[in-house]
Amino acid sequence: MASNNVNVAELKEKMNFWSDNFIIRDVCRLVVVSGLVFFVIFVVFFNDPSCSASGIFSNLKISPSSTQPVASSPDVYPLNVSHLAFGLQGSEKTYHFRKAYLEAWWRPNKTRGYVYLDTAPTGDLLPWSPNSPQYRINDDLSKLLQEIRPRSALMPRMVHGILELFREEHEGIKWIIMGDDDTMFFVDNLIDVLSKYDHTKYYYIGYPSEFVLSNFWFNFNQAFGGGGIILSYPLAKALVRDMERCLRTYSNLSADLMTMACLADIGANLTPLKGVHQNDLRGDYSGFLSSHPKDLVLSIHHWDVLDPIFPKMDRFQAAQHLMKAGNVDQSRLFQQTICHHRETSWTFSISWGYSAHVYEKVMARSWLMTPIETFRGWGDSNSPPLFMFNTRRPFGDPCEAPHVFFFESIEKTSTNEIITIYARSAPRNLLPCAASGNHSAEFVSKIRVFSSATRRPEVHRAECCDVVSVKSSGKAEVKLRECKIDEIIA
Ligand SMILES: *[C@@H]1O[C@H](CO)[C@@H](O)[C@H](O)[C@H]1NC(C)=O
Numbered sequence: 001m002a003s004n005n006v007n008v009a010e011l012k013e014k015m016n017f018w019s020d021n022f023i024i025r026d027v028c029r030l031v032v033v034s035g036l037v038f039f040v041i042f043v044v045f046f047n048d049p050s051c052s053a054s055g056i057f058s059n060l061k062i063s064p065s066s067t068q069p070v071a072s073s074p075d076v077y078p079l080n081v082s083h084l085a086f087g088l089q090g091s092e093k094t095y096h097f098r099k100a101y102l103e104a105w106w107r108p109n110k111t112r113g114y115v116y117l118d119t120a121p122t123g124d125l126l127p128w129s130p131n132s133p134q135y136r137i138n139d140d141l142s143k144l145l146q147e148i149r150p151r152s153a154l155m156p157r158m159v160h161g162i163l164e165l166f167r168e169e170h171e172g173i174k175w176i177i178m179g180d181d182d183t184m185f186f187v188d189n190l191i192d193v194l195s196k197y198d199h200t201k202y203y204y205i206g207y208p209s210e211f212v213l214s215n216f217w218f219n220f221n222q223a224f225g226g227g228g229i230i231l232s233y234p235l236a237k238a239l240v241r242d243m244e245r246c247l248r249t250y251s252n253l254s255a256d257l258m259t260m261a262c263l264a265d266i267g268a269n270l271t272p273l274k275g276v277h278q279n280d281l282r283g284d285y286s287g288f289l290s291s292h293p294k295d296l297v298l299s300i301h302h303w304d305v306l307d308p309i310f311p312k313m314d315r316f317q318a319a320q321h322l323m324k325a326g327n328v329d330q331s332r333l334f335q336q337t338i339c340h341h342r343e344t345s346w347t348f349s350i351s352w353g354y355s356a357h358v359y360e361k362v363m364a365r366s367w368l369m370t371p372i373e374t375f376r377g378w379g380d381s382n383s384p385p386l387f388m389f390n391t392r393r394p395f396g397d398p399c400e401a402p403h404v405f406f407f408e409s410i411e412k413t414s415t416n417e418i419i420t421i422y423a424r425s426a427p428r429n430l431l432p433c434a435a436s437g438n439h440s441a442e443f444v445s446k447i448r449v450f451s452s453a454t455r456r457p458e459v460h461r462a463e464c465c466d467v468v469s470v471k472s473s474g475k476a477e478v479k480l481r482e483c484k485i486d487e488i489i490a
Pocket residue numbers: 077078079080081082083172
């Protein structure tokens with residue numbers, strides 16, 4: 001086994017977003033909480049007779065009937081940002097350096113929800129930034145903890161955060177979205193994707209980890225809390241109602257696994273969406289983001305663990321930079337579009353708003369949609385299977401390794417097109433690809449990509465593109481368009 005000499009408990013523990021700060025390290029090396037998030041909330045209530053679930057909920061004024069109006073009266077409003085409530089799990093210690101990640105995507109006075117802290121903010125968190133979600137401090141649960149005696153006190157804290165979210169944000173809410181304070185969410189895409197699901201039914205949405213062992217350690221059928229756990233409102237309500245049994249039965253599981261178990265007992269199973277990224281990965285994430293699944297990106301977790309996704313930037317700058325494109329067209333963000341320049345036998349692969357790759361050989365989409373393995377798994381092992389997807393290792397091969405460009409700027413033309421510009425990150429330092437005629441692409445320094453200003457939320461088929469020009473000055477132009485009916489991308 002790959003993990004023979006790996007301390008599994010330690011690996012799992014570090015996956016937890018709070019690993020450096022919390023008692024979990026001492027109390028429960030085996031409990032795993034991987035970024036998990038939320039949910040532990042419920043735990044809290046259960047074992048405390050003075051704090052029964054019904055009592056809690058009547059305090060919250062979430063009567064059974066008040067959760068159903070969407071079902072009983074047809075809702076003429078398409079899903080919009082006011083129907084989503086975010087619960088972002090943070091801590092006083094982490095939020096000082098993580099708040100910039102949330103602020104990059106949070107829309108003040110539009111997005112609803114809170115960042116949950118363990119203690120009151122101090123120092124440079126005050127005065128509280130108007131660009132951050134408002135904060136809430138979790139209630140003191142010590143009494144309850146004494147009674148429940150879970151292996152990890154962290155879980156009740158997270159559960160309590162969920163209660164606060166319910167208490168304060170139930171008016172008109174259709175979806176509850178739990179994440180971490182180092183999770184980037186893509187709100188426009190969430191709205192587009194969740195619109196396809198009936199929020200009056202029971203939906204449990206998320207995605208397993210990209211790292212195989214995370215799913216083995218926890219569960220292949222769970223939504224990981226850092227990538228995000230998305231619950232339709234009535235399902236969240238049902239979970240709350242069942243909380244006491246749930247917590248009594250499963251309180252020693254990780255928070256996201258407990259969520260899965262309790263939802264399973266209610267009758268709900270995971271609806272997996274590939275745009276959710278737990279990312280129990282380390283290092284350079286660019287290979288994955290340059291061959292993103294053909295699904296709208298919904299979240300990116302472990303922003304604080306992965307290298308900054310753009311070269312020469314810190315993580316905060318990278319988050320802000322990404323949202324320059326993400327605020328214009330999230331539907332195309334990271335969507336991979338491939339076309340060929342037949343004169344030189346080059347292949348262009350554009351990950352919109354993020355990167356452009358140029359290969360000195362005609363390559364098929366079937367091959368390029370496989371991510372380049374620039375990143376590592378969570379542990380030390382190098383023995384596959386590491387990832388839940390296949391990877392390429394083109395390093396050092398002039399016919400397989402791309403010239404790499406990263407998103408630099410975005411502008412709108414007078415003809416209502418979007419231009420994104422990608423700049424070379426570094427010389428490739430390889431000879432030209434001889435097999436396809438020694439047409440070096442080393443001189444290409446910038447790639448301008450034209451795309452429609454119309455968003456494309458239905459990713460039924462990838463887009464195609466044309467290489468409009470390659471100038472000796474080093475500028476290349478590519479134009480995205482719908483594929484022709486019989487077009488083959490190869
Ligand atoms: C969102 O929908 C609600 C009804 O649920 C409506 O009152 C509100 O105006 C809509 N907001 C936007 C920004 O469209």
